[in-house]
Amino acid sequence: MWLYSLLTTAPRFCWPMIRLGVAGREHVPARGPVIVATNHSSFIDPWLVACLFPLQPVHFLVTAKWYERSDFWRWFFDGQYCIPAALEDPVETIGRSVELLRGRAVLGIFPEGRISKDGSIQRGRVGIGWAAALTGVPVVPAALHGSHAVLPRDHRWPRPGRIELRIGPPRVFSAHPDLSPDPGAVRDFVGDVMEDLCRLSGQSARIDAVRPRVAVDLGPSLAGWLERRGAGADGAGPSAQ
DSSP: OHHHHHHHHHHHHTTTTEEEEEEOGGGSOSSSSEEEEOOOOSTTHHHHHHTTOTTSOEEEEEEHHHHTSOHHHHHHHHTTTOEEEOTTOHHHHHHHHHHHHHTTOEEEEOTTSSOOSSSOOOOOOTHHHHHHHHHOOOEEEEEEESHHHHSOTTOSSOOSEEEEEEEOOOBOSOSSOOSSOOHHHHHHHHHHHHHHHHHHHTOGGGHHHHSOOOOOOOHHHHHHHHHHTTOOTTOOOSOOO
């Protein structure tokens, strides 16, 4: 859509106000299916990450609270291929993510679930691990450093500054989709992804604080949800744009 194209090219025209540097681009595949895991400390984060995929749109998760705020916000987020995520219903959110990935999409996920108030990485949620396990697609850690200083959560307008997007080698939960993964292994996988983000963003001191604590078994609920949608063990789900 034209709105997505406009917003993802906007960072190029903000130079020299916002100077974006990218390190590790060789770890980014040209196309999906792939999950891009990013720390979240500014409203501009999605568009910075989307610049890595000029050939295919990046589908980001957005909280349902923002998506349902008004007709304008629905139009705005639909125009950017976003997926409304209900924090109180992770099964539907993960299920829709799995459908997109089976359609060879690029899925952008902020494992923290919301924007950090002070720029420090927060504890990760296990949803990204379940999506990775059920599809077998790689998870590319892409850490943003400096976006909070340019546009903090409580500011409306960006300030001049440099933002670095540091990309690490992809992690794969399993070479093939694991339809009944061990919940503890899913939790540990997410912990490793969060550790990557901490190291890449220069926040290694927070590694112990960002690992998920609880191993939740969402396997049976996800299998049932996908089966009802007609995208069970071998279902492809809807095609990604």
